[in-house]
Amino acid sequence: MKKGYVAGIIAAFVFLLAACGGEAPEAVSFDINMTEYTFSPERLNLKVGQEVTLNLINAGQLQHEIMFGREMMKMENRPAGYMEDMFEAGGVEPEVTQEGEPEHEHEEMMHSGFMVALPTDGTGTMKFIVTEGMLGEWEMGCFEQDGIHYDAGMIGSVNVTQ
Numbered sequence: 001m002k003k004g005y006v007a008g009i010i011a012a013f014v015f016l017l018a019a020c021g022g023e024a025p026e027a028v029s030f031d032i033n034m035t036e037y038t039f040s041p042e043r044l045n046l047k048v049g050q051e052v053t054l055n056l057i058n059a060g061q062l063q064h065e066i067m068f069g070r071e072m073m074k075m076e077n078r079p080a081g082y083m084e085d086m087f088e089a090g091g092v093e094p095e096v097t098q099e100g101e102p103e104h105e106h107e108e109m110m111h112s113g114f115m116v117a118l119p120t121d122g123t124g125t126m127k128f129i130v131t132e133g134m135l136g137e138w139e140m141g142c143f144e145q146d147g148i149h150y151d152a153g154m155i156g157s158v159n160v161t162q
């Protein structure tokens with residue numbers, strides 16, 4: 001067998017491996033602390049194919065919530081959610097379990113898209129797999145109290161890459 005031929009086969013094999021992308025990225029888990037008026041950590045970096053677990057902890061004095069999207073929209077001139085919901089864009093429905101019911105299911109009409117609301121000392125878990133539709137920059141935000149929390153800076157960022 002000619003050397004060039006063997007090298008060609010090896011090159012083709014390496015190319016195939018690269019094209020298949022190998023294995024899915026490793027699963028990740030983050031604890032997200034919610035207080036007045038921040039998410040900690042403020043930034044999440046996720047990869048397509050990753051299995052993500054978010055442990056939500058309301059360590060504050062008030063009820064808080066978390067939504068994921070972009071292009072904040074206002075209702076009655078108050079921040080009320082996102083024009084584009086990250087999970088809707090990704091065709092993903094996170095699995096949610098939570099301890100502690102929100103004290104008030106307020107503004108149901110004003111909230112569209114995925115949301116988890118937690119009372120003080122409430123905890124919750126979200127699980128999902130990152131899809132291609134979620135690529136890009138997103139926000140996570142809290143719109144409690146007619147958007148006062150959002151205005152106060154209760155905003156984080158989510159960056160999804162390949």
Ligand SMILES: [Cu+2]
Nearest residue numbers: 064142144149
């Ligand atoms: Cu809040």
